[in-house]
Amino acid sequence: MEFPVLSVIIFAPAVAAVLILLLPKDRQTEPKVLAAAGSFISFVLAIWIFLAYDRGAGGYQFVEKVPWFPAIGSSYHVGVNGMGVMLVLLNGILLFCAVLISWRIDERPREFFALLLLMGVGVFGAFALLDLLLLVLFYELVLFPIYLLIVNWGWKPLREYGAMKLTLYLLLGSLVAVVGILAIFFTSGLGTFDMVELEGVALPVSFQRTWFLPIFLGFAVLASIWPFYSWSPDGYAAAPTAVSMLHAGVLKNVGAFTAFRVAVLLLPEGARFWMPYVVFLMVMNVVYATFVALVHTDFKYIIGFASVAHLGVVLMGFASLNELGWSGAVTMMFAHGIIAAMTFAVVGMVYDRTHIREIKQLGGMVQRLPWAAVGFIVAGLASMGMPGFLGFIAEVQVFLGLWRAADLAPWYPVIAIISAVGIVGTAAYTLRALQYVFLGKLNPKYADLPGTSTLDKVALVLMSAVLILGGVFPFLVTPIVQSGVQSVLALLGGA
C-alpha cells in the first residue's frame, strides 16, 4: 500500500488536537508545541505533494478510497488535482503560520489550539475529499470550533454577536446546499455520493437549472457572495487573529471551491444558464466592498471588506466558465489566502500591542514594528495586483477569462472592465491604511511598544516569500493549476 499522504495531512492536526486535550490542565507551552508539530507535519507533506504531483499526467492523484457508509454509497475517497494541490498547500502554510502567530495566547491554550487544529482538519478534508457526503461533513466540521474560538477568545464587544451571525449564516448556506446534494444523489440514480462517478453523469437540464442556484449560492455564502457577505466583516472583527487568518485565508476558499466543484462541475448546464446573471452579484462584491473599505476607519474591517472584494474576483473567475478564468480563480484563491492571512496577522500584531484598531488613532508604527510594516506593504502590493506579486498573475487571468466569456453573455467584457477599475480602489484603501497606521508621527505613548517576536517574523517571512516567489516565477504555480483546470475541462467534454 502506498503511503496515505493525504490522510496524514488531514488527520495529523486532529491527532495533535486530541493529544492536546489529554494534557494536564496547567500546561501552557506543551499545547503550543504539539499544535506546531501537528500543523508542521501537514505543512511539510503539503509541500511534498506540491512537488511530487505529476503535472504531465494530471487528474486526481494521491487517491485513497475506503468504504465509509456503503449502505448509502458513500466512501472515504480523497484525491487532489492541480487545483486541490494548491489549496491543500495553502492550508498547510496558513495553519502552521496561524499556530505561530498565536503563541501569545495564554488564556486556556489547550482548548484554543485544539479547536484551531480541528478547524484545519475540516478545511483539509473539504479540499481533498471526493465524496459529497463526507465533503459536507468536513465542510461543516469547522462550525463548532469556529464558534467556540470566536466566542471565547474574540474581541469582547462584538464576539457573541459576530460568532452567532457567522455560524448561523454558514450553516444555513451549507444546509441549503445539502438539500441540493441529496437531490443530485436521488436524481442521478447511481446510488453513490462519489463525485468522480457523478461528474460523468449528465443530469436532466431542467433539474440542473432548478438546483444550480441553491447549491451554488448555498456554498458561496461561505465565500461571502453579495448580499450574503455581512457575516464576514463582523465575524473577522470579532475573531481572534489566528481565526481571522484561517477564515479569510482558507475557509472562504473552501466555500468558493466547493461551490465550483459541486455546482459548476456537476450541474454545468445550470451554470451556463445562471452564471451570466449570478456574475452581477460578484460585481457587487468588488464594487460595494471596495467602496466600504475606502471609507471605513477600523483597521480590521478594512481588511475584512478587502477580503470580500477579492472573493468577488475569485467567483468571477469561476463564472467565466473557461480555462483562463478558472486558472485565474484558483491562483487568486491561493494569492488571496496568503494576502488576507498576512494582513490579518499584521492587524493582530498592531492591535495586541496598542488595543486600538481605529486607523486615525494609530501612526508611525513602522518605527516600532518594522517587520509588520514590511509585511503589510508586501501583502498590500500583492493585493492591489502589482506586477511581481502573485496577485497580479491571478487578476490578469481572471479578467482575460471574463473578457473571453463574451460568448456566454455580451456583458462579460464590461464586467471585466468594471472590476479592473476596482483594483484602483484596492490601491487607494491599502495605501490609506498604510499611511495612517505605519507612517506619520508615532504617538509618544507607544514609544516603548514591544517589537514583533521571532515566531511572528518567521510567519511573515514565510508568507511574503510565497507571494513573491509565485509572482516572480509564475511557472511555479501556473502549470500545476492549469493541469488541474484542464483535467476538469476534459471531464466536461472541453466545455
Place this chain on the structure above:
Amino acid sequence: MGGETVFNAIWLLTILPELLLLILALIVLGVDLALPAERKRSLGVWTAAGLVIVLLVSLLAPVPEEAAFGGLVRADPLGRVFRAMFLLGGVLVALMSMDFRPLRQDGPYYGMLLFSLLGMCLMAVAENLVMLYVAMELTSISAYVLVGYLREDTFSAEAGLKYMLFGAFTSAVMLYGLSLLFGLTGGTGYMEVAAALREAPFSLAMVGFLMVLVGFGFKVAMVPMHFWTPDVYQGAPTPVTAFISVASKAAGFAVMLRAFRFIFPSLGGEWVALMVAISAVTMTLGNIFAVWQKNIKRMLAYSSVAQAGYILIGVAAASRLGIAAAAFYLIIYTVTNIAAFATVVLVSNLTGSEDIESFAGLSRRSKFLAWGLMLALFSLGGVPPFAGFIGKLILFAGAVQSGLIALVVIGVLNVIVSLYYYLNVAKVVFERRSEEEEEPVPIPVPSRWVLGFTMAAIVILGVLAAPVFNWVWRASGAWF
C-alpha cells in the same frame, strides 16, 4: 380463534425480554426490602446490570418471526431495534438516578421505572389494538407515578397531576378511536383491521385514525398534544425527565410507525399530507418557544418537541428509508438527550438551580462535564462530526427521496433556529465566568459511566454511523 393453538411454549421466546423485565422488577423490589438503608443506592446498579442482561438477551436470543399469542405480539426485527433502544435508555437512566439525591435510595422508584419499560417493550411489539392499549396504559401509569414521585416538591406533584390529566384525556380519546376501528372492522389484530378498513367508509376510518393519533401524539409530544411537556419536564425529577424525553418518546414512535405502516396504508395520501403539516408545525413551534427559555429543562422540553418534529419527517416520508431514518435518529436522540440531562443532574446537585445561567463557568469547573453538555447540544443542533448531523441528514434524505422538498426546507430553517439556542447555552458554559468557577464539580462514578458512554456514542455514531444504520436498515426490511 377456535381451532388455533391456545398456547405454544415457543411464544414465550417472543416476550422473553418482557418476562425478564418483570422478574427483574420483582428482584429489585425484593432486594430493596433486604438492603439496609445506607446501601440502597446500589439498587441502581442492580437495575442497570439487570437491564444490561435483558438488553443482551433481547439482542442475542433467537426469536420466532411469526406472531405469538394468537396475533397479540410480533417481535419482528424493527420492534426489537426499538426494544433495545428503550432498554439502553433504561440502563442509562438507572445509572443516572444513582446520582440524583432525592431518588437514589428508593426501591419502588427503580421498580416503577422497570414497569414502565416493560410497557414500552410491549408497545414496540404489539400487533393488536387491545394489546397496544394495555401496553400504553402500563407505560403511562408508571410514568405518571414517576413524574410525581417527589411528593414534597410541589413542582413534581403538580407535574405528575398535569401529566396524568393530560394523559388520561388523550388516552380516552384514543380508546374511543380504537373502539371505532373495532366497530368498523370487527377485529383487533392489525392485519384484520387493515384488511377490513379498505372496505370501510373513508371518513369514519379517518376519524378513527385521528383519534388514535391523539394518543400517539401525546407520547411523542407532537403539536398540538405537546402542552404538557414544559411543565412536566421542568417539574419531574431530572432522571425521569430524561426517561420520558427519550424512552417514552421512542415508544410512541414505535407504535406510530407500526400502526401507520400496517393499519392505515389504505388512507394513503391524506395522512401523509397531515403528517407533513404536523411535522412542520411541531418542529417550528418547538424551536421558537425553546429560544425564550431560561430554565434548561424547559428549554430541553421544547427542544424535544422540535426533535419529535424532525423525526416526524421520517414518518411522513412513509418509505423504508424514512422509517429506518426515524428509528436511527431515535437511537442517536436517546444517547444525546441522556448526555444532556446527566449534566443537568450534576450541575443542579451542586448549584441547586436549573437556570441556564447557573451553567456559567462550567467549562472551568469541569472539562468533562462541559464537553458532555457541549457534545449533546451540538449533536442536537446537527453539527458534524456529532451523531445528530448524520441522523438529520438521513432523515432529510428520506424526505427528499419521497419528494417532500418543502418539508426539508422547513427542516433546514428549523435547524438554524435550534442552533441559535443550543449555541447560547454553549456560550454560557464556555465563555461566561462565575464566582464559583474555581470549585471543581465532583462527578460520581455512575455519572462518569453514563457520560463517558453517551459522549463516545455521540462521536462514534457521528463519524462511523454505518454499522448501526445498517442494523436498523436491515431490520426495516421486514416491513417492506
